[in-house]
Each structure stands twice: as structure tokens, then as C-alpha cells.
Amino acid sequence: MNILVYGAGAIGSAIGEKLSGQHDVTLVSRKPHADAISSNGLLVCSSKGKERVFLKCVTSIDGMEPPDVIIVTTKAYDSKHAGDDISRIIDDNTIIASIQNGLGNYEHISRRFGRKGVVGTTTMGVTMTRPGEIVLAGEGVTSFGPYDDAAEKITDIFIKSGFEARTSSRIFSDIWMKAIANASINPITVISGKTNGCILYEPYMSLAKEACYEAAAVAEAEGVMLDDPWKAVRDIAEKTSSNKSSMLQDIEKGRKTEINQITGEIVRRAGGIGIPVPINSALLELIRSMEKKDKRL
Numbered sequence: 465m466n467i468l469v470y471g472a473g474a475i476g477s478a479i480g481e482k483l484s485g486q487h488d489v490t491l492v493s494r495k496p497h498a499d500a501i502s503s504n505g506l507l508v509c510s511s512k513g514k515e516r517v518f519l520k521c522v523t524s525i526d527g528m529e530p531p532d533v534i535i536v537t538t539k540a541y542d543s544k545h546a547g548d549d550i551s552r553i554i555d556d557n558t559i560i561a562s563i564q565n566g567l568g569n570y571e572h573i574s575r576r577f578g579r580k581g582v583v584g585t586t587t588m589g590v591t592m593t594r595p596g597e598i599v600l601a602g603e604g605v606t607s608f609g610p611y612d613d614a615a616e617k618i619t620d621i622f623i624k625s626g627f628e629a630r631t632s633s634r635i636f637s638d639i640w641m642k643a644i645a646n647a648s649i650n651p652i653t654v655i656s657g658k659t660n661g662c663i664l665y666e667p668y669m670s671l672a673k674e675a676c677y678e679a680a681a682v683a684e685a686e687g688v689m690l691d692d693p694w695k696a697v698r699d700i701a702e703k704t705s706s707n708k709s710s711m712l713q714d715i716e717k718g719r720k721t722e723i724n725q726i727t728g729e730i731v732r733r734a735g736g737i738g739i740p741v742p743i744n745s746a747l748l749e750l751i752r753s754m755e756k757k758d759k760r761l
């Protein structure tokens with residue numbers, strides 16, 4: 465199959481590399497990463513050692529034939545642009561799947577094409593250490609949905625390429641649960657400057673719990689059922705207790721964060737249905753001001 469991975473940074477490169485064992489994979493990335501991969505291949509570092517893999521990596525999809533599958537792995541703030549760009553090269557048979565954090569990716573990437581797409585979420589952990597080099601911290605589980613032919617086809621492709629993957633009948637709960645975990649953990653790690661485990665202790669735990677319950681109320685008002693969201697958040701914080709959240713890493717490197725697509729979406733949706741979310745609203749403003757390195761402070 466011809467598979468295009470659009471927005472190949474950390475996660476996209478790791479996914480593309482693994483799929484390339486069985487499929488004709490093209491990564492779409494920015495110039496430094498594309499140049500490094502084209503010259504020296506992709507260096508994949510993991511607990512198994514280091515492996516250099518040669519892959520096709522381009523910076524533009526101009527003139528491409530419609531691929532069988534497009535996997536979108538940009539940051540969530542680039543989803544709208546990704547949707548616009550890939551709409552130029554798809555045909556009726558192209559399956560489009562998003563594997564990203566945050567809320568609203570499905571709407572940007574799939575529903576806008578007027579037909580079903582696939583939405584995914586993953587617990588893989590990958591970091592890009594420099595252009596052309598990634599570190600795989602954990603293989604994780606990747607889930608796809610909604611439960612239909614396209615999601616099953618992508619799940620099958622992933623399983624046959626060696627991923628732990630499943631089709632989920634509750635994909636929107638899974639996506640919401642990941643967003644709630646990110647909303648409860650990530651902003652607090654930025655404010656505290658500590659790793660994910662900080663939310664298991666006071667003074668951070670009460671704040672994280674409030675953020676979690678507020679966000680869960682919004683999900684439930686949207687008809688999304690969640691089982692014990694605070695337990696799920698605590699479990700994720702325990703499993704990743706020594707990790708620096710992606711948001712803390714972004715702030716430390718002076719990069720844009722996904723706060724608007726995580727906490728911002730929760731606050732926006734809460735406003736639309738009249739649910740008070742004071743803790744998430746405060747966290748949103750604090751992270752936005754830290755992102756801008758607010759000069760008034």
C-alpha cells in the first residue's frame with residue numbers, strides 16, 4: 465500500500481519507519497528533518513539499540529498521486545492546514561487517519577471531506593532529539609475508530625506491521641480521556657516545572673483533580689461516557705511519573721504548545737453549553753501567557 469505520513473516529527477517518523485517494513489511509505493516533514501533523512505536515513509534509538517533506516521521523506525505533496533492511506537501526525541494546531549493541504553491529493557478510496565492529541569482533529573481532518581475518516585490515539589512515547597533522529601521510549605497501544613471498515617483496515621495494517629493496535633468502539637471516549645489527562649497533567653507540569661508525577665501530590669493534586677472533573681463534566685454533557693476519569697488520570701501520571709510532559713518540553717524549548725487544542729477546546733465547549741470551568745480557564749490563561757513570555761510580568 466502507498467502510505468503517506470503527513471507531519472512526520474517524533475510520532476510520525478516512528479510510525480512511518482515501522483510501517484515501511486511492509487508498505488511503500490512517504491514521510492512529509494519540514495526541510496531540516498527531510499534533508500537529514502534523505503542524506504543519512506532516520507536513526508531510531510530504543511532500548512533495543514540504534515538502527516538507521518532509509519525512508520522517502522519530502523517537504524511537499526505537490527503533484528502526488530492519491531495514496532491509499534494518509535496518517536496525519538502534525539501537532540493539533542496544524543490540523544486545519546493539514547486537512548486543507550491533503551484535500552488536494554485524495555480520492556474516494558483514500559483513508560485518512562489522525563493520530564494526535566487534543567480535541568477537534570477529527571473534525572478538521574476527516575469530517576470536512578464529507579465522508580468517514582478514522583481517528584486514532586496512541587500511548588507511544590517518542591522524542592525527536594535532532595533532525596533525522598528519534599528516541600522511542602515506549603511502544604504503547606494505538607487505537608482507531610469509529611468502529612467501521614476504514615478503522616478496521618488501518619488497525620489491521622498496524623497490527624501486521626508489528627504495532628499493538630485495536631479498533632475501539634469507544635474511540636471518542638478514548639480521545640476525550642486522553643485530552644482530559646493532558647488538560648489535568650500538562651499545564652500543571654509547566655507551572656510547577658516538574659515531571660508528570662507531581663500531580664500525585666499536593667499542592668498540585670487538588671488542582672489536577674478539579675481540572676479533571678471540570679473537563680469530564682463537559683465530555684459528559686457532549687454525551688461521552690467516561691469511567692472514573694480521575695483514576696484514569698492518576699494511572700497515566702503514575703505510569704509516566706518521571707516523564708517531562710510534551711507541554712513542559714515545548715515551553716522549555718520556546719515552542720508553541722497544544723494548550724488551545726486541549727484546555728482551550730474544553731473551555732470553548734464548556735462556554736457553549738454553560739458549564740463553569742474556572743480551573744481550566746485559569747490554566748489556559750497562565751499557559752498562554754507563559755507561551756508568549758509575557759513581558760508585563
Ligand SMILES: NC(=O)C1=CN([C@@H]2O[C@H](COP(=O)(O)OP(=O)(O)OC[C@H]3O[C@@H](n4cnc5c(N)ncnc54)[C@H](O)[C@@H]3O)[C@@H](O)[C@H]2O)C=CC1
Pocket residue numbers: 470471472473474475476492493494497523537538539540542545546549563564565566586587588589590591592710722
Ligand atoms: N511524541 C509523542 O510521544 C506523542 C505525541 N502525540 C501527539 O502526536 C502529535 C504529533 O506529536 P509529535 O510527533 O511529538 O510532534 P512533532 O512536532 O515532533 O511533529 C510534528 C511534525 O509535523 C511537521 N509539520 C507540521 N505541518 C507540516 C506541513 N505542513 N508540512 C510538513 N511538515 C509539517 C512539523 O514540522 C513537525 O516536525 C501531537 O498532537 C502530539 O500531542 C501523542 C502521543 C505521544
Ligand SMILES: CC(C)(CO)C(=O)C(=O)O
Pocket residue numbers: 565645646649650660700704707708709710711
Ligand atoms: C500522557 C502525557 C502526559 C505523557 O507525558 C502526554 O501525553 C504528554 O506529555 O503530552
